Amino acid sequence: MEKRLVKLTVNGVAHERAVAPAATLLEVLREELFLTGTKRGCDVGDCGCCTVLLDGAPVLSCLVLALEADGAEIRTIEGVANGNQLHPVQQAFVDHGAIQCGFCTPSMVLNAVHLLDTNPSPDAAAVKTCVSGTICRCTGYTKIEQAVHAAARACTKTP
Amino acid sequence: MTTWQLLGKPTPQVGAVDKVTGRARYTDDLRVHDPLHVKILRAPHASAKIKSVDVSAAKALPGVRAILTGADFKRTFGVLPISRDEPALARDRVRYVGEPVAAVAADSARLAEAALAAIRVDYEVTPAVLTFEEARRETKTPLHPELEKSNNLHKQVQQSFGDLSRGFADAAVTVEGEFRFLPVTHAFTEPHAVQVEHDGELLVVTSATQVPHYVHLALSEVLELPPHRLRVVKPHLGGGFGGKSDPFPHEMIAAKFALVTGRNIRLVYEREEVFLSNHGRHPTELKMKLGLHPERGVTALDTKVMIDGGAYGSFGVVTTYYNGVLLQGPYPVPNSAFQCERFYTNKPMCGAMRGHGGVNPRFASETLMDMACVQAGLDPLEARLKFLHTGDTITPNGFRITSAGLREGLAEAAQRTKWKEKWGKLPPGKGIGVACGFFISGSALPIHRNELPQSTVRLTIDFDGGITVYSGASDIGQGSDTMLALVVAEVLGAPLSLVKVVSADTRLTPIDLGSYSSRVTFMAGNAARNAAISMRKELVAAAARLSGRAPPEYPKPGEPESPFRLGQRPPDFDSHFLGPNPDYRDGWTFANLTVTPDGGAALDYFQVVTAALAGRGILQTQGVYQSPKLEGGKHKGAGAGLSPSYSFTAVISEVDVDVETGFVRVEKIACAHDCGRQLNPLAVEGQLEGSIHMGLGQALMEGMAYEAGAVQNASFLEYKIPSAFEQPVIDLVRCPSVDNEGPFGAKEVGEGALAPVVPSIANAIYDAVGVRLMRVPMTPEVVLAALAARRGR
């Protein structure tokens, strides 16, 4: 299995790695770039925990061959905060107790960041849909949805 | 008690920022130096003799560094000393599909996996025991011959209190039912993982575990290594719910590989392996009969339970008891009997899962309670309000119930849900139902009988005034680190930012039995509170010196005025255990980094710390929690379910039943949970919302599907956890309750609320469409079948 060069821009940093066709984006992020904020919960596209933003859209990195991401802009959970300044979504998750074990949190946050980027005033259905792609076993989703709504309000207040 | 500065306010978790930025490290996120990767070969048969295992071809493959088989482990293990029946790797025989048989450590996970395919295991398939009927049968070849039994009964318990036949004679109505429950599993999102590193003579085992202490003990046994050569560490953990509360084979295997190879080890499960390891809630068949009197409440309760334990013991003996003893609440039951039998079968083992042992019998008792109320012409909510336990009670089996504050909460929930206007009056297909529950706040008796406190906390203050809490309690996402920090900060008047919690590291942190049985807030919280009270005494002494005052006189606690009021007495500084939840008022106020004597001038906290450190270098105290010696009665198994305190819950569910498809939509759930005083409302709400989610899943869709002993739905796609779309609107109702012995008046909130969720939905379905469901999960097909059966009558 011949390795090939893949170019990825991850959280604004350009990387070049030689990867085998069988390597997933999740593996490259976690094992090569040590970006372990992206979680491996099921590895077959069911749990949602490995979500990253690929060219701005949330995708499951366990289902993306690394070679498929060649040339793409990737944003992981490590790239959401601006230095020590939390993104309003992150702050809302903290403040509203939307976090228990935290294993689904990176995915939930990235999905919510994308939602608010594309739909600054989401209704309840849009928020539920945004949350529905990730399994959370701790919170029953309640506080996560509340946090996304709160973040939407915070974002519209401070443009 | 003075007003709280920190407690009682919604407080985000201390690690929340790390979790929300991706900095939080979970076990498989750690990057130990140059590890070997481990993969496990699993049994493809539910029951078979292992005739031979040939690893020679696998060993010869490139990159393979070591292979282990059952022959490499002399000792079996198990979380309970009475059922240490599980091997790290199967020897001689396999007892379930997925049982670990051999393991490979190689330079990469890929090489390890390739090597598994080269291991040759010669099996002789033997008849599998998969059902209750098969497990009850006489046999010459039971799963566990060492028990010297002629069938596969693992544990049988029987208890009876009062006079059952007189109880039923007293009843105005008697109802009964036969109930059946599919197995459900925890389905935490972080798979099991372990990493092992060498640190000189020390083997450092980092594991996703709820119980570092038990893992430490089991590793020592299985590896035949003195305990002091081990260190077990739990980093951030992605959910447990009981599913990480046993020591596991993979921990034994990884540590053994580290010993054998001298290398660091990394092992992480695939999701399918997590399902195969299970340890979830037991499949259950249950018969129950309940007698009710409209004035006197439950007069008699007769329960017969069979639970399918799978291949090994796990927590099963405890589960067997909990299926009966937790029925002693939430109402007084003067006359009762229960029998529970746990069987071994050729399936992955069952163990402790949120609401341990109490969930399925609660479904039965609360369904029957509802039936009895309807038959007796009682409003089921008002009847429950009337019959609930009051505080300061001893149950017939000897449980000491201290605080019981559900009554007000349930009344409030009834108002908020407009119960009176809805129950029995909603349009067809819409229904409302109620159910109550009762759960322990930790077990009064430890698993290992010894003289150690159940929880110990070490507290230090260093030169910089920084406060460090060392606790063995395992934060599994429930927020126990935050609870410990809050409790200590409250006593010492420090901001949360000054407090660092070091937890769940068996070398650095004192013994704590782990995060299960809803014990942590009550026990570790009390230990932390006591450590902080002792620290406060040190600081007060220094502050008194600085301000030229005499140190306070600490009164002796004396004898308690009542066996229900052991807390809120002066701390007993003559004993390591100051007492549960002592009243630490000392004539000083600690607030906002000042230390102020009554009627005196404020001293700066840091100045006081510096004075206290003079000549000592570090301030260090310890606090412990030890459950009071509860009587519990003289009967066999009297210790089971004994707890220093109990929680109470009421759940009101509102449903919409589609009578054509059988789909049940749970629209709203109101939940009143008596957890004593809420130390951190944000965490309390989170626990309740999570319990509701899990109860909803078991009620409507979750169930492990087995065929020939193999789990057929070992994925998050096929094992149906409710999605965000299924979660109902939740209304949480506070109960104005203060537990005398819980830290600052708190008791459990992690588990108790789950159980009544399931029957509240069943009772709401009855209100909606008039059918009683006795199969769980209540899938659309179960609902339709019941509707058809009613039409057929």
Added chain:
Amino acid sequence: MLLPAFSYERPAELPGALALLQRLAAAGVSYRVHAGGTDLVPELKRDEAAIGTVVSISRLEALRGVRARPDGGLEVGALTRLSALAEEVRERFPVISDTALQIASPQIRNRATLGGNLLVDNRCVYFNQSPDHRDVHAGCFKAGGEVCHLVPSAKRGAQPLCRARFVSDLAPVLILHDAKVVLARAGAERELLLKDLYAPDGIQRTQVAPGELLTRVLIPASATRRVHYLKLRIRQALDFPSLGVAVSLDGKKLGVALTGVNTHPVVLAYEGALDATLKQACEDGPKRVAPLAQDFFSPAYRRQMIPVLIRRAVAVLSKKDTP
């Protein structure tokens, strides 16, 4: 789960891709086409069988997007992602948009494609398992073995050999729109009615020949036809259809297309007074399907729900009729 070794090609242009497919087909190399990867990657992870080549078409931008056709219909590139499809057809074909949004999860819809959903592999509880699990029950025909656990009497040569069920949500809806698919191969292409794309077998599932690639979907306009889709599943997210019922009304024509309950989409067509056609469809539906015990819901239940959902879909369409 680790992916097995395979070679990987990612052509930049359609002609190159078709030439490659032709070469691989001619050489008898086993290959799989990768569009969004959301169905393929898990299957590859679970498959021990040697895969020759993965041909990724994800760079073929020409196959992405929705274009209006002169007749007022739409031409949709097979590589159009489901989330984009939902956006772009919302105005013209809201039911297609709604259906797309009922598939899997938002993250999956951001990768999964229209072509991928139409060609999504058939599913079975005995097939969609790890290789270890397949060892427990012995590999089934679809997994390269010699048994069907659902129909133990099945032998090689039987038709159908494999009963893995068809699970596309979009197929029944597009079938009732009389959609066509364009199958291209090097130097040529053919059009096929979508309903004729499928074959009644869980292994040989489609008419796509070796070397062919599904490139476009043609959705004709109709001023009178209205379609509704109802999806039965225990959770309102993530799950494949346990049963999917698409219903169309067009004057006196009633159409029904069923998914999730057979090896292929089952299509029923009637003409006449709605009372009569509806009654007939409700009678025929359960008889024309072959659900097996390979889903959360039992075969009997899924059969039973067919008339319920047909009637409900008709009710929705009739309501839309009378504003």
